[in-house]
Amino acid sequence: MPHVRFRAVNKEQVQKLSQTLPAELAPAMNTSPDNFTFELVATHFFSAGTTTESYPFIEVLWFARSQEIQNECAGIITRQLKQLGSYEDVVVVFQVLAKEAYYENGSHF
16 A cells, blocks of 8 residues: 556556665655555547547555645656656546555455
């Protein structure tokens, strides 16, 4: 925890980000770099009946943090992803998880 999901990004980019993002995000989130998980979600996008390309869409599932920390983390993710590809737009969405609803090995946080 946190869990970061990527859509419309290639495998090599997610592999690279799994090495570089924790170093920057961990201090901002006040967590350890080894607490992160990264997932690449295979997706297909459509418009007007045809397959289309999409901009990167990144979901961050985490426990609530301040708006300032959220802003900082969104900026870190966006900057690092744009450094790896020529993306005009990058969307980062934060999904807040309730600690009492998140279980690890049968115990909630």
